[in-house]
Amino acid sequence: EVQVVESGGGLVQPGGSLRLSCAASGFTFHVYAMHWVRQVPGKGLEWVAGISWNSGSRGYGDSVKGRFTISRDNAKNSLYLQMNSLRAEDTAFYYCAKDPSSDYYSVFDYWGQGTLVTVSS
């Protein structure tokens, strides 16, 4: 059974940093691209970042470019999101999502349950 489980969310002050992790199981992790997608509670979905199977391609949404970094460790079946210079508007549930392709595109075929990041003083 395919599973992706996020962790690392919590309360952080504006300007602070946080690192999210996503543990994958039930599929050959190193073959597939992965994504982070976020959702402000009660609002819509926003793509945050994507990474290809071998980390050769990475992309970011305009609102996080230059502040967030997506990475992966295929040996550990894990995906990460390093978030720096956090702002109140980054408060959201962050979902880890698998792509059925080796390069990131717009299909997210499996999602985790999300981890909540709250940016507040």
Place this chain on the structure above:
Amino acid sequence: QSVLTQPPSASGTPGQRVTISCSGSSSNIGSNTVNWYQQLPGTAPKLLIHTSNQRPSGVPDRVSGSRSGTSASLAISGLQSEDEADYYCAAWDDSLKGPVFGGGTKLTVL
């Protein structure tokens, strides 16, 4: 403001057919396939339709998708109470070089 435009709400009675539209531009829907996601209350989104009209295994055939020009639509026939959810369209955007979403449509089964 979402790149793709969806109606904020839709509704129907049990057994009815409802459609949800998704409007974009030449840089997204006009040149790339569309995917649809269902989000039941309090849960993570789930892939409902990919490549504009393909259903993942487990999605019933009363759910269908289509794409024409710079628009796409999701149709659900034989509406059931368990279809009550938020629905999002998404597509790759060649200009933004990333996936973009619609603002979501809340489907209510009356």
